[in-house]
Amino acid sequence: MPRLKLKKKKKGKAVNGRKQELEEPSSLPPSLRMASGVPNYKIILCGEYGVGKSSIFRRFLNNTFTTENSKKSTIGLDQCTRPFTIGKAEVKLTLWDTGGMERMSFIGSSYYRGAHAALLCYNSNNKETFSILSQYILDIVMNAEGAKIFLCGNFADGEGKDKVEEADMDTFMSECEDVLSGVYDVSCKDNWGLQEMFEDMAKVLHTDAMNRATIRRDLIRPGETPELDEETQGKKRCC
């Protein structure tokens, strides 16, 4: 019973107490825990061919990097699940790679189904891969309803003539900032920014899921929602 009491207390200040609630594993809504075990969030990689989506995938998979320009190293592999700890809560992220289908054609609506998030990737040293992003955002919004969108600039280690400038970024953000849930710069080659990015995404996704669950828990449908009886009210008062 103490667990239940704790949950009720948190519920009262859910709006401000978001973070604390996350750090308390027992605050997971029982339905979410029992039905599906540890929450698992599906993230799809999106972006032009050659921006390093598979490199990001490989960093996620086993933290390796390869300069070999062949598909052999990821053959048969396009999906990977890793556990993350947010406060005391256990969550899982499943990252999906495209399998190179976008090279010549549309990747297919099936890829987007049920995605909680899309990691939109571009090459920081190739403006073209950046300016086409709005097209990808449209695809994501159309095919993966409600998915959060994260922006990731790869090759942040490099210097090039065709570098995405701050001005480009500002223009893009003025148009798209409100659809983005996170913006990161990473380098797969030098292995920086990646683990932080995955962890931050896990946190954002889980926070969002918890908030939604909280909203649903607070819903009242007169006639169906059990009304407070004297016992629970008494308990509430003594807390």
Place this chain on the structure above:
Amino acid sequence: MDEKYDVIVLGTGLKECILSGMLSVDGKKVLHMDRNKYYGGDSASLTPLVDVFTHFNKPKTKEYGRERDWNVDLIPKFLMANGQLVKLLVHTGVTRYLEFKSVEGSYVYKDKDKKIYKVPADEREALGSSLMGIFEKRRFRNFLQFVQEYNEEDPSTWKGMDPNQSTAAQLFEKHGLDDNTRDFTGHAIALYLNDNYMAGPCKDLIRRCRLYSDSLARYGKSPYLYPLYGLGELPQGFARLSAIYGGTYMLDKPNCEIVYDETGKAIGVKDAEGVMAQCDAVVCDPSYAKEKCKVIGKVVRAICILNHPVNNTKDAASVQIILPQGQIKRKDDIYVCVVSDAHQVCAKGFYLAIVSTTVETGNPEAELQPGLDLLGAIEEKFVVVSDLMEPTDDGSTSKVFITNSYDATTHFETTCDDVVKTYKRITGQDFDFSKVKHTDESTGN
């Protein structure tokens, strides 16, 4: 595109995508093209709804909820839970891209009282069903018991029948089953399209009955599964398999042409701009090599939008109804498949019912009437008659391997048979499932 491939696959229908996946897994270099902008060819699910109207050249005058909630199959089929396609999905790992739900009910039409009945699938249900009279029920129960205990390897379970010599009709005769019971056993359980099986060996009938009951035993409710978002997800899943094993995909390639050498052997495929990709073999559906196919029949299908569940199905969100040919005085059965927003193929509150049969007369649409009558009020109806084609060339010298059109059956068993046979024609070997790596163990989980 101007490269050399082992195999070029034309059309991204389910059969072609499974073959493409299998060949890529084998280590073949595969180029896979489609004339359409979308995956799936005839086995696509169309979305948004307005595309369905466009596809059938019909003006859209009414609103049916949110456009993008619709994923409308052009060819309706369900998966047998213990059938070949499910095995193929599991062996190849393609199952991880998909989610399924059980179909809620399996029904059969009885002409005598013009009603549909739940198909009794086990002994207990058989005894409780009002489909048969009291004595017939006992006979049917004995038949089901025989089927359950039958073992092809053990003659003592054959009970005096010879699986290869005795016919299906003789097996029914032995159990004293009447015509109605034979109709629904042969058509709603063994899922035969017509009565030709009666003269065939009874082991096939027994096997099919077992497939039904084994499928039913897996997830309950009915022996059928259906994927969320429609059947169009299936070819996409296998296309992904092909792609992660190195297959290259090109959509939106109209007017591709197979190029032959002077001996009539395929050597490549030329696109509309005249750029040619070379290959050792071509795999395609009949629409890409019509001159090497013949028409063996026609199928008529009516795709209907309803705003209510089908009567007498306990408001099931998904259901299959079979009208056996004997009950409606035809040579071929009529099939009704109903799906709804429970499978994410309709906007909320709507239902999709597809009625289909093999064409027997000059007025195909009228032939569907007994099935349409079961649906109640229909909001919108799209009728399409398609040719059933089969290749006249086995590909042994031309190296063009063509699949059959999708038949009128409501499940994927014949689809998989055709895939396995075509694979053998292409490679000369049976497909070895063990070659497909399971990726689960290497996901760092």
